[in-house]
Amino acid sequence: MEFDTIAAISTPMGEGAIAIVRLSGEQAFEITDQLFRSPGGKRIIDAASHTIHYGHIIDPKTQEVAEEVMVTVMRGPKTFTREDVIEINCHGGLVSVNRVLQLALTSGARLAEPGEFTKRAFLNGRIDLSQAEAVMDLIRAKTDRAMNVALGQMEGRLSKLIRKLRQEILEILAHVEVNIDYPEYDDVEEMTHVMLLDKAQYIRDELQKLLQTSQQGKILREGISTVIVGRPNVGKSSLLNSLVHENKAIVTDIPGTTRDVIEEYVNVRGVPLRLLDTAGIRETEDIVEKIGVERSRQVLKEADLILLVVNFSDQLTAEDENIFKAVEGMDVIVIINKTDLPQKIDMDRIKELANDHKVVTTSLLEDEGVDDLEEAIASLFFAGSIEAGDMTYVSNTRHIALLGQSLHSIEEAIEGVEMGTPIDIVQIDLTRAWEQLGEIIGDSVHESLIDQLFSQFCLGK
Ligand SMILES: Nc1nc2c(ncn2[C@@H]2O[C@H](COP(=O)(O)OP(=O)(O)OP(=O)(O)O)[C@@H](O)[C@H]2O)c(=O)[nH]1
Ligand SMILES: [Mg+2]
Structure with missing residues (x-):
């Protein structure tokens, strides 16, 4: 061209x-x-x-x-x-x-x-197309692991897999074609059904496997959105600084120090975190702080992981209890900070509130307990370790959506065969699955989609 x-x-x-x-x-x-x-x-x-x-x-x-x-x-x-x-x-x-x-x-x-x-x-x-998108991911990769995923994709690992699956679908379609063209041969029909089920189930399993990696893939790419919450002055900003090993956030003994959401990327034992330090949540008349508190509540909703900090040396307040309520049902690690000071917190109540969540005690001032916390974060997400190098991760939202759609089409086809639906209906489902997979690698994509995709790149790339 x-x-x-x-x-x-x-x-x-x-x-x-x-x-x-x-x-x-x-x-x-x-x-x-x-x-x-x-x-x-x-x-x-x-x-x-x-x-x-x-x-x-x-x-x-x-x-x-x-x-x-x-x-x-x-x-x-x-x-x-x-x-x-x-x-x-x-x-x-x-x-x-x-x-x-x-x-x-x-x-x-x-x-x-x-x-x-x-x-x-x-x-x-x-x-x-999936390689082109990988270029974009590569530019944005926040950690080594994310980089490896993007590199693998750029080398065409995902494309290769998708091509293979599409080829399999084509083969089934060819058999179906024979069946439609020569309906008089009973044994052809018999064979087609058995083969169809067999192959379609195989493709379904492969698609499911790929989709299972998507959760981790997305995490590797964007980082686990991790929000540090808690009452003012409990040590949230100190925690951010400990985890990034740098004094990024302002720490003072004045409650209400952090006014806006602070964002940092950090690699905790290979787990990429997008770490957000927030303004301490409390009722306040201060207009700036009020906005900050409102923002804290908002980022809370989109978090993958919550680090909820409470003060070991203070009694639990209604504010603490409310924060526990606000994060119900989410992945939470409870951090009891300031253990270097005399205990005032009611540990039994904490246990009740924490429920199944992991509880870690720290003294950020004396740099104690941070290891335990890192361990807790890592084990929470990867239950050990993951071999990012050898797997094909799907991390791109568009790819995940298309894989999901084509899985759905394949499932419809399988159901059709099992229920004895006319073969030409099954053919439609299979063709759709084939097209949806094609969109991932750009074999059957719309021009407007292409324009939209590439416009997300940075200038000069
Ligand atoms: N003794 C003791 N003090 C700590 C510890 N961790 C933090 N602090 C102190 O507690 C005060 C508040 O710490 P910050 O990290 O600013 O607390 P914060 O939760 O971010 O506070 P806001 O931004 O106001 O919501 C500072 O004076 C810290 O030095 C700890 O483990 N022990
Ligand atoms: Mg702070």
Whole structure:
């Protein structure tokens, strides 16, 4: 396919040692040649593929030097997009990188939309849709494990599995076809039914297995949304700081210190947590604190895990009890903090309130009990350890939905066969399952979906 030439800054916005302006498309080399001057007068268009060239970017109108650069030349199809690709490595700050981009744009390139480079890689057949989505996950991966999942997907592990299952469905469909075409042979029908059930059940089991990984996959990708709640001053922010091993949140002895939700990513024994420290929950007249308390209540609802902190050295209050009530039915670890101080808390009542939840005692001031807490978190989620490396995890919401749909279609087909439904009805269910799986790898996707998907990428990718 032929597309116009796109350009974007492909490195994060902000100060860095280098920043890269990337161009992709038929005119990438010509456009660069208008801007680039090498000391030896070499032209990019004559350069060998996958070579790098020193020189300057100049403004073609004024001949003023804009930036000192290294230009990487990559000829399609051996590139990310399969098109001709130029990467201009700039070393200045934001201003000069932007100037280089502007010059590329005034010389004939078009500003790339978010994800457009990856979209081209997909449209030009270099990667399939699930691989393209993995690129996005890779950029966002918060932990090593999430990175491995994304890498595995990018290498096409999921695609391979999906292709295999689709192939199996096709084989069943072929048999069904024979059955419809030659209904006079009784034994063909007999065989088709047995085979159909057999194969469909196998596919159902495989889909179920894949879906079972999706919970963990999602966790690996996004982190377990973990909310620290409790009354003011019990040590919530201290807990966040302990878990991230850094003083990220402000800790003071003034109740109501934390006013807004603080978010940090942390890896607890391989379990990725998206940790949220919240404002202590209490009745308050302070308008700012009130908003903070309201936010605490909101994030609470979306949490995968609650770390509920109470004060060992204080009596339980109605506020504590209310917080326990608010998290009923959720995954909760109760943390009794400040054990270095004299006990005032009623442990029997805590046991009643905690119910089945795990209870951990800590003194964050003296750095005690944090190990136990980490252990509790890890065992809660992975019941031991998981082998992220060797499994195909499904972590993408769109993939999970499609897998669920195709599982449903397969189940309908199985039910149909078992109930003796006419074979052409069963055929419809099977075909649907085949299409739904196809959507995961982009074999039968709508164009609007493609646009929407790629627009979620960051600019320049
Ligand atoms: N003695 C003792 N003090 C602690 C312990 N953990 C925290 N503190 C102190 O308790 C006070 C409150 O701690 P924070 O972590 O700010 O409490 P918080 O729950 O975030 O409070 P708010 O943000 O106001 O809701 C600070 O002075 C901490 O140093 C502990 O284990 N023992
Ligand atoms: Mg706090």
